[in-house]
Amino acid sequence: MKQLSNKHVLLCVTGGIAAYKAAEIIRLFKTSGSNVRVLMTSAAKEFITPLTMQALSGNQVHTDLLDTDAEAAMGHIELAKWSDIVLIAPCSANSIARLASGKGDDLMTAVCLAAECKIYFAPAMNQAMWSDSRTQNNHKKLLKNKFIPIGPNSGEQACGDEGYGRMSEPQEIVNNIASGFSEGLLAGKKILITAGPTREKIDPVRFISNRSSGKMGFSIAEAARDEGGLVSLISGPVSLETPNEIKRINVESADEMLSEVDKVINDFDLFISTAAVSDYKPEEYEVQKIKKEKNTDNLNLELITNKDILKHVSKDKGDLKVIGFAAETQNIIENAKRKLNEKNLDLIIANDVSDPSIGFDSDENEVYLITDEIEKKIDRVSKKKLSRSIIEFIANYL
Ligand SMILES: Cc1cc2nc3c(=O)[nH]c(=O)nc-3n(C[C@H](O)[C@H](O)[C@H](O)COP(=O)(O)O)c2cc1C
Incomplete structure (x- = not known):
């Protein structure tokens, strides 16, 4: 170092x-x-x-x-x-x-x-x-x-x-x-980032998850580190190497992610939630593998909602700055602004996940950065470049 x-x-x-x-x-x-x-x-x-x-x-x-x-x-x-x-x-x-x-x-x-x-x-x-x-x-x-x-x-x-x-x-x-001793836009700031998908277990061999690769969160973590930030990552299951000088905690489910965030959040200046946290989880976890039933074409799974990690963190956030991502398929800006207010965020980063060439699992992305006062579009670029722009925006405006 x-x-x-x-x-x-x-x-x-x-x-x-x-x-x-x-x-x-x-x-x-x-x-x-x-x-x-x-x-x-x-x-x-x-x-x-x-x-x-x-x-x-x-x-x-x-x-x-x-x-x-x-x-x-x-x-x-x-x-x-x-x-x-x-x-x-x-x-x-x-x-x-x-x-x-x-x-x-x-x-x-x-x-x-x-x-x-x-x-x-x-x-x-x-x-x-x-x-x-x-x-x-x-x-x-x-x-x-x-x-x-x-x-x-x-x-x-x-x-x-x-x-x-x-x-x-x-x-x-x-x-x-x-x-x-760092220099940079985020010198000495402590930044907690969540990344990747979560897995909600149905039985010992099955789970509900999503297509998040974790690339965006890991890339933002590297950009924050390069600007002198002290970065911790809480990551769902992804196949990415831990970047140098970044502390990583692995989790599987939304509940585990919430619990790890809760343990440490008071130590941080900035919380960036890039994780695609599952909104729902099965109400019951079946201890034995669910068998295929004869004579029926249906299996009904009762789902219940997971606690909203962003909302939970920003409820009593004090000096903590809270940043969320909104993966939308329609009315992107409108939906993102609603989330910004509902979840009491300082910044929301919205992207259109209906376009298969950007977003989930892609190396490129195109986003809108939205605060109470600013609305800024960043045209399609590599996730690496985009991460640097996001970190610069955060350092300059928040
Ligand atoms: C085996 C053993 C382990 C100890 N481990 C700790 C410890 O982990 N943390 C602690 O605060 N005190 C621990 N203590 C008590 C301290 O050693 C003791 O309070 C001592 O006076 C500390 O002195 P110091 O603060 O001047 O170094 C331990 C004592 C023993 C005998």
């Missing part, structure tokens, strides 16, 4: 199970050309050795505030001044509490008081420790200060629990920081 080349990164490791992942974080920074120094709390040294961190970073590890030898080499003020960014990963509940209180009684807290650069922190702890109201209050205090959060994520935990508190993956952490 060229944004990280020659950057001075101070990685502060605190005492938690995820400390072993700090080794991978160092490796990722080093391969991006960063100069990494490591600071460890005394608890961190119980989880991973300073020797490992020294060998990986190629620099002496800093551990003590009141160590005269270390102070002579580089005191907490010099360490703070040396850093282009400080990253605390993993960041324990205890360290969050001490940083929130403004303490400076060990090297890490003293450096964080003295640092004038951006300070990122990646919380990592058991789900109950994370949801405890004291941790939540301390976390809020840090957000009001100069600290920038990365994660935590939800998932399986070392202790066997499941829930929020799991540290973000090293690559995700490094991508977040790289985007903070």
